[in-house]
Amino acid sequence: MTNIYAGVLQELDRGKPAVLVTELMADKKGAYSSKKALYTADEAERQTRAREDKAAIAEALADGRVKLLVETHRIRVIEPFYPEPQLIILGGGHIAVPLAEFAARTGFAVTVVDDRLAFANRERFPRVRQVICDSFSTCWEKLHFTPYTYVVIVTRGHRHDLECLRRILQEQWAYAGMIGSHRRIAAARKQLAAEGFAADMLARVNMPIGLKIGAVTPEEIAVSILAQLISYRRLQNPGQPEKSAAKAATESDRRLLQELAAGGDRTKAIATVVATKGSVPRREGAKMLVFPDGSLLGSIGGGCAESEVIREALTILAIGGCKLHHLDLTGEVAEEMGMVCGGTMDVLIEAWPPGGGAGNGW
Incomplete structure (x- = not known):
């Protein structure tokens, strides 16, 4: 049986x-x-x-x-x-390293994607479930999105940000966020709105990413991002954590x-x-x-x-x-x-x- x-x-x-x-x-x-x-x-x-x-x-x-x-x-x-929460980190740079480790320790099944072999390998990310070395235009067939998927965009450039945003806006997920300066984020919003993406869809993406804790170092920034991920996982209304009831999972x-x-x-x-x-x-x-x-x-x-x-x-x-x-x-x-x-x-x-x-x- x-x-x-x-x-x-x-x-x-x-x-x-x-x-x-x-x-x-x-x-x-x-x-x-x-x-x-x-x-x-x-x-x-x-x-x-x-x-x-x-x-x-x-x-x-x-x-x-x-x-x-x-x-x-x-x-x-x-x-x-x-299902266990799946975290997809798009970009394998200096913030992705501590974020992947901290997230894996707190129960996320982590996948890291980067198009550079030096930034997408097991030695750099020993605790993650999957490392994908592929371009941000062709990696998507290797990824699976569900209502339990969390997406963090920390690529190295504006072009890659837009490429990733365009694709994830077509998928289902529990959380999405993108790192970047206010200028870079404003430019991304303007470009995607001009391409026809609805304002309410763009508003679902946390830009800038992370909770405001005054983070400076890569590790501190990773903590601020992870804290926001956990709030979306555990709270019914993560936008107002002090007023939100906990999800009873x-x-x-x-x-x-x-x-x-x-x-x-x-x-x-x-x-x-x-x-x-x-x-x-x-x-x-x-x-x-x-x-x-x-x-x-x-x-x-x-x-x-x-x-x-x-x-x-x-x-x-x-x-x-x-x-x-x-x-x-x-x-x-x-x-x-x-x-x-x-x-x-x-x-x-x-x-x-x-x-x-x-x-x-x-």
């Missing part, structure tokens, strides 16, 4: 969100077993049977929050996944999904934060893998709370099955654990693959 996490990754790599529904059923002794079902955004409406499941899946896709539905003998966890780690999708004989326990309240170290969707030797991949916040989950996960690995574990980080409990928190977390802990069989299709 197909590994269900491989199916999740396949959808995300297509630039599509997906929903994983985990159903926990209790036997007569109160022990839980689980099964999983994967729904793409297109499938969710026509393949789910229960009306409440359809509503919860639709809501999860819309608001980005994990849903925990608890009944007497059944628990359902509805977990949305979104689940936390997810591609490395964990890749490990789960790989299959193989190595058993592990999956610990997923499925509900939180108050001040907690990680939010819904955060995952950690616990292996039989005690090694870990990922984190759900560290500290004594994580240690408690690790102990529970090792027990689950020994006996099989799954459980919903409650962590109370309020008041005296948090103080005793040495954590500056004031909330609660519910963590779903599952042995994977179920029953110990590699490649199980759950």
Whole structure:
């Protein structure tokens, strides 16, 4: 049977969100077993049977929050996944180097494009997903744009800026920005407007790029650009950050999904934060893998709370099955654990693959 996490990754790599529904059923002794079902955004409406499941899946896709539905003998966890943000940096100059590194460290899958081999190579950009050495007129067939694409134009000249702007204005993306002096930007706007590009389309491109923090050095400028990228990723209204509510996207780690999708004989326990309240170290969707030797991949916040989950996960690995574990980080409990928190977390802990069989299709 197909590994269900491989199916999740396949959808995300297509630039599509997906929903994983985990159903926990209790036997007569109160022990839980689980099964999983994967729904793409297109499938969710026509393949789910229960009306409440359809509503919860639709809501999860819309608001980005994990849903925990608890009944007497059944628990359902509805977990949305979104494609990782793709950052395309057009130009491999002095600002692109720190920007690519910082962006990769903060969760962006980075692609760098430059037409000069000295500025488009793995030695210069070791942390990025892809380096493309091609002209700014012919590189586009190697790039893929989705609603999760972020574009930064930092080329070395006005001609290349215009070439890149003309093309990206025809694509879909979450963010676009271009570096340049006020004079250079004004000239670009005037030229593109004369070519027939609508004013509202041009207004979507952040020119000049970055937040106003007084940046001077390439590293500081990269920080100002990255801060703006993050604001577009995390805020509903990045233009007014002090008034904007946060987007509620689940936390997810591609490395964990890749490990789960790989299959193989190595058993592990999956610990997923499925509900939180108050001040907690990680939010819904955060995952950690616990292996039989005690090694870990990922984190759900560290500290004594994580240690408690690790102990529970090792027990689950020994006996099989799954459980919903409650962590109370309020008041005296948090103080005793040495954590500056004031909330609660519910963590779903599952042995994977179920029953110990590699490649199980759950």
